[in-house]
Amino acid sequence: xxxxxxxxxxxxxxxxxxxxxxxxxxxxxxxxxxxxxxxxxxxxxxxxxxxxxxxxxxxxxxxxxxxxxxxxxxxxxxxxxxxxxxxxxxxxxxxxxxxxxxxxxxxxxxxxxxxxxxxxxxxxxxxxxxxxxxxxxxxxxxxxxxxxxxxxxxxxxxxxxxxxxxxxxxxxxxxxxxxxxxxxxxxxxxxxxxxxxxxxxxxxxxxxxxxxxxx
Numbered sequence: 001x002x003x004x005x006x007x008x009x010x011x012x013x014x015x016x017x018x019x020x021x022x023x024x025x026x027x028x029x030x031x032x033x034x035x036x037x038x039x040x041x042x043x044x045x046x047x048x049x050x051x052x053x054x055x056x057x058x059x060x061x062x063x064x065x066x067x068x069x070x071x072x073x074x075x076x077x078x079x080x081x082x083x084x085x086x087x088x089x090x091x092x093x094x095x096x097x098x099x100x101x102x103x104x105x106x107x108x109x110x111x112x113x114x115x116x117x118x119x120x121x122x123x124x125x126x127x128x129x130x131x132x133x134x135x136x137x138x139x140x141x142x143x144x145x146x147x148x149x150x151x152x153x154x155x156x157x158x159x160x161x162x163x164x165x166x167x168x169x170x171x172x173x174x175x176x177x178x179x180x181x182x183x184x185x186x187x188x189x190x191x192x193x194x195x196x197x198x199x200x201x202x203x204x205x206x207x208x209x210x211x212x213x214x215x
Contacts, residue, residue: 046101049091050074050210059089062124065200073105073208076112076200087200088115088124096193097215100167103208104134108159110203111135113147116169118194130191132167132176134158134205144176144183149190152176152183162208170215 049058053069061067065076065087079087095117106112112134120128126147133145133152136159144152144165156178166177176184198207 044214046211046213048209048211050102050207052208055210056089059091059198061088062090062122063087063200067200071206073206074198075204075206077204079200086124089198090118090121090124091195091197094193094195095169095212095214097170098168099213099215100165100196100211102165102167102210103162104158104165105162105204105206105208106134106136106158107204108136110159110205111137111201112203112205113199114165114167115197115199116167116174116194117191118197119191121195124197124199128191129194129197130174130188131199132165135201144178146174146176146184146186149188150174150184150186152178156181156183 049055050073052072053074055074056067056069063085064079064081066078066080067074067076067087067089074089076087100114100116102114104112114132114134115124115129116132118124118129125131130149131147133141133143133147135141136143136157138145140151141147142152142154142156143158144156146152158178163179166175168175172187172189174184174186174188175182196212198210
């Protein structure tokens with residue numbers, strides 16, 4: 001009985017350590033507090049584009065980033081040539097109105113993003129598509145910003161952990177939510193429809209889940 005307080009303290013330390021670590025990881029897809037993203041409705045079903053190391057076959061590669069399936073994710077950590085153009089994974093399907101759910105990880109130097117409604121499928125950039133930013137060091141458009149029309153607060157940071165992001169496009173209205181917090185809610189009509197795409201410029205970026213549901 002004399003050892004009981006010490007044993008109890010040890011168990012409490014272990015429990016706090018467990019829950020502290022667990023708090024840094026996104027909830028599984030089926031446990032997300034979805035808010036305005038209804039699950040199990042009679043609308044279009046979710047389509048999985050990336051699930052762990054599976055999914056490269058759902059995209060066309062543009063540019064020279066070394067997209068690889070490894071360590072439970074699709075990732076890129078460098079460009080293979082001397083080109084300054086971004087490396088792109090362009091979806092083989094086009095979308096107009098949709099929900100996107102993704103889980104991603106980036107390091108401090110990562111410059112990446114998710115393009116939506118890509119209208120020029122040969123040269124993918126913000127002249128013919130919207131881009132949801134993943135770049136903590138951007139001097140003007142923080143991570144979770146929707147380029148070109150809407151800035152997110154500079155408090156949105158992605159580096160060094162797994163993050164969730166939800167992107168909704170319904171007509172002119174688009175929203176971006178990161179780790180459960182609304183970052184962007186904007187109306188814009190520049191681009192109307194097209195594939196989605198993952199971008200790589202620098203650092204390390206990983207996507208272990210990417211799902212889309214047409215609306």
